[in-house]
Amino acid sequence: MNFEPTEEQQLIVKTAREFAMGTLAPRAAERDLQGWFPASELRQLGQLGLLGVNVPDELGGAQAGAVAYSLSLTEIAAADASVAVAMAVTNMVAELIVAFGSDEQKRTYVPMLCSGEAVCGAFALSEPQSGSDAAGMRTIATETQDGYRIDGSKLWITSGDRARVLIVWARTDGGAGLRAGGKAASGISAFIVPGDTPGLSAGKPEHKLGLHGSTTVPLTFDGCVVPTSALLGRVGDGFKLAMAALDGGRIGIASQAVGVARAALSAATTYAKERKQFGQALANFQAIQNMLADAATQLDAARLLTLRAAYLKQEGQPYSAKAAMAKLYASEMAGRVCDMALQVHGGYGYTHEFPVERYLRDARVQRIYEGTSEIQRIVIARSLLKEFVDHV
């Protein structure tokens, strides 16, 4: 047993860290303030292999595994959580196509996602009336002579206005499952939809608490026609695909949370050493030391849970509940640690002069997207109760 990254993993972490510190960090505050989408930064991530970290080499990926993905995403998130979320979704979309796509779909879409030619990927699952309850979606894909016509709307789609490759979930049961009262998961299918498909339009980006460098948009599908070859996996497999993607996606969000919290703790530690009150550095006061010690401990706990989930995924072992644990714990931890970091900074922490208020704003959504903390607990409880039943 050994928790140290391999040399290969260290190498990709180093690449990610150098890019994060050298290129992303210096302008992260400006991107946040101006709401600039990181288009050129994403292109550079593609060049560094960071948009397909766990994607096979022959499809343009870095083929470095799920652990390297988690570690490198943490590095990016420590500099800019907005860039990290676009990176996370792109990796997730690429991995999903690798796992379930046809050879043609893989060849067509995966290399352009990994290189950054697609700008980024998007994952269109949520709707105005269906968030945690994904099976309750209303967007309909009606079979036509040579494909499907998609009608409906999606909400909270990260990079939905920028992505050139989107995965879109829609009902292929004509809405029968909805009328059946919720047990509707088998009526859902997934489609690969290029961003410029006629009938697909993105609405106005949301004004959000954090992640200002990431766009979040509603999508409207109005007679959006795609060929049969756009179907990802089989008809009716959509819900299964979404859940599989989210298992991996949760490792991504956990890694992002670890990165943001690490940056916050590092800022708080630095500030505590510099700032003097009552004739000595804040770091000399036990009250501050306790805050830093708890944050560092919880950060390490989150990091280890996240790496464990990534490791299990990489080894091909079941990891769904472990990813939920990582995502739940890491996101809750990030909220606490960023709040602590702001507190250590006092009034300065509340201003744009220091990065901690951005960290706090950016961390908040981690407890919501890709499955709220409440959904993670349901996933964990289901799994553990099954274990108890199996062992009684």
Add this chain to the structure above:
Amino acid sequence: MDLQLTDEQQMAQKVAAEFAKNEVLPKAAEIDHNHRHPRELVARMGELGFMGIAIPEQYGGAGLDTVSYVLVLEEISRACASTGVILSVNNSLVCDPIYKFGNEEQKQKWLTPLAQGRLLGCFALSEPEAGSDAAAQKTIARPAKGPSGEDGFVINGVKNWITNGPVADVCVLFCMADPPGRDSGHKAITSFILPMNTPGVRTGPPDKKLGIRGSQSCQIFLDDVFLPKSLLLGEVGQGFKVAMATLDGGRIGIAAQALGIGRAAYEDAGRYALERKTFGQPIANHQSIQWKLADMATEIDAARLLTLRAATQKDRGVRHSKESAMAKLFASEVANRAAKEGVQIFGGNGFVEDFPAERHYRDAKITEIYEGTSEIQRLVIASAILKE
């Protein structure tokens, strides 16, 4: 990164789990109720190689590693936290320092029977007026000649909270050498191997405690106790180093013990939740109960990973003060939260001795106090991260 356990580690875990389930668990409530030192279980743990798990076979140990130690201790503590701490003290606080700081003769004479479980050890650092602040201790060791003219020390003082004290054969003892160091008391601290049958050594009555009632602790009174130089552990003035290095390992042990208690609270509550019905269905179907179980399971997993990480660092010979402190701090707090929620899930049944939940709740508390309180762990962690 490789999170797989080796065959040897899995084997140790399996043997411990079976022993814990079949031999320890059936007695845990009785041991607690009667405040009884489980002598027969300690003897069995000696036979199984658990009393010196990470000590090389040449000195009577099992020749395994710290990861195996954590796995074994978690299993034993899951069944009975008192039995767990008896094992932890012997391994971490007695065998470990003698192996690390003792000379060859001391290892042959003392370590071997301790690791084999033929002798039981205790560790005496705390005093009535010196707990977290170890350098405030008042037990004094003065150079003196023994009855047959040999060089040695005469020791006077009182030690407090000595786990295994009433039943131990050997003690790793800390004193201030006289004269003490001028600037900092740390430089005077000196450690000895004290045979408990040495004239002048007297143990007080066992402490009456909230929890871990099967683990006996007491005061040790030292009145003109003469120890020959050959029982000096390390050098005069090296005691603080011995104590701190030992506690870095000891904290991994307490983290593993806490992990076992937390797991017991969680597993017992989970099984109960599937059986107990309210409003026409098992309480495990209610989200309020599911939430508690999900949080307990998540935190226990995190605590285990922190503990195993510290153990792997100790095994690799890497400095692990911060990691051990994190493991101990986190695991002990997790055990307390889990035990508290465990009682809550059991409801009224959680408040009575007929169910194990209240025992876990009482047993968990000590893990936040001994081998460095949570407050001391935070100081250790903060000082490490402020240096980084």
